[in-house]
Amino acid sequence: MGVCPICFDGLKSPVCCVPCGHVFCNVCIHRWRTTTPRSMGNILLNYHENRSCPQCRSEIHALQRVRFDDQDVQESEEAEENPWEATDDYTTILKSAYSIWSRSELRKACVTAQSKIFSISWVQRSWDIGKTCVTNLGNIVSEFRHVEGGPEVQIEWLKNRAKQGYITLQNKIVSHPKVESLRTQWSNFSEEKKRAVMLLIAVICVLTLADAQSPEGFLQSVILPVFEAAFAVMFEIMSMLSYCLTRPLVCSFHCLMSIILMILDIVVAILRTPIAIFEILLWLPYTMIMGVTLFLSNTVGTLMRTVFPLALVLYVFFPGVQQRVREIFADLQQN
Missing domain, CATH: 3.30.40.10 (Zinc/RING finger domain, C3HC4 (zinc finger))
Known part of the structure; x- marks a missing residue:
């Protein structure tokens, strides 16, 4: 370990x-x-x-x-x-970020761009159709979850729901103004003209089915690539629009988080500085005492290394010094 x-x-x-x-x-x-x-x-x-x-x-x-x-x-x-x-109160951070974002100029620009994009008629229609489909699908899923019974009851409910949807779609198609105008025109045709139109439609259907079965046919070699290209173009356009709408939001969120972290770092630095200064001042007396102690010890050592050999030389080579030292020791013994 x-x-x-x-x-x-x-x-x-x-x-x-x-x-x-x-x-x-x-x-x-x-x-x-x-x-x-x-x-x-x-x-x-x-x-x-x-x-x-x-x-x-x-x-x-x-x-x-x-x-x-x-x-x-x-x-x-x-x-x-x-x-x-850093603090763990992420709710406060997110609320602050949302408040800054709601008052930013970037949000106003994004809202303006969104309104301009949705001002296009086909984009608005596509958006409304998509919302309607999602809402209906959500309602169907919610109703399916509340169906009581076994799998057979649920399958029967799905069949009835599909039948109702087919009838609703059929009624919308029949009641459409263009369908009404076509029905009026058809009723004005003569019997021979109706037979000719029906025969022409049957021939077109047979030729279309025969052409659709062949890989070299007009549908698979000409029409299908056009539709694939059109769908690919629409997909790229929708991807570009979604990216243009979401990328500024992601970048602004990252910028806000960086700003918040920078502010937190500055606050921490401001709070840390007085504590560091207090630590320095707290260690200052100890440093001074250790310095004075080291100075005195070095001074005493220097004096002992210098004075003691000099006094020993004077005592050995000068009889007067020896006599004076003996007198001092004699006075000390008498006292």
Whole structure:
């Protein structure tokens, strides 16, 4: 089982420092990056957290979660302690983004473009027909779900529903003005003309069926490619329109999220700066005391290394100094 170099305990939710590759507990490395004292240059260049690895002191570009196959590695039950992590109130973020989007000029431009597109008659008709079909299909599905009984009852209900739809479509076709005009014209024809028209229709139907069965026929070699090309063109146009309508929305949403994250980063930097300054001021007395202690110890050591050999030389080579030292020791013994 791995050991964390910070807490010297088993790794809990291990993370790897990139690019140096040293592994630590997730909580330990976050605590290190947010509480370790930093230099003034590091504070000026980085507002968020300490970027150095606690083991090799190299710069940390990112933290990567690590998973081991060893079952002995303990899973951390603690939450990741990162007090500067972004808020989880996504509802507030989405509401703010929607409020900004509802007042933006881009939304007004999209609404204007949508109104211009739907002002085209065939686009509006296609849209209305599509909405009607979707609504009717939804009603049929909703009614089918509430049909009680077994599969036989449901099949019978579908048959009745299809029959009703066929009758409704037939009534709409019969009541159409163009169909009424054709019926009036047909009633004005003579019997011979009606027979000739019926014979012509029968011949056209037979020739059409025979032509449709042949791959080299007019329908499959000429008409069908035209219809396929027309459907392909319509599909491309609808794809282009949908892309033009949705792409600005997606881009604006990404821009809003980037702006919101930028504002959060600025707020975190503003809040982190006083804490960093307080940490620096808190460590200043300790630094001064350690500096004074080091200075005094160096001074005493220097004096001992300089004065003691000089006094020893004076005592050995100068009898007057020896006599004076003996007198001082004699006075001390008498007192």
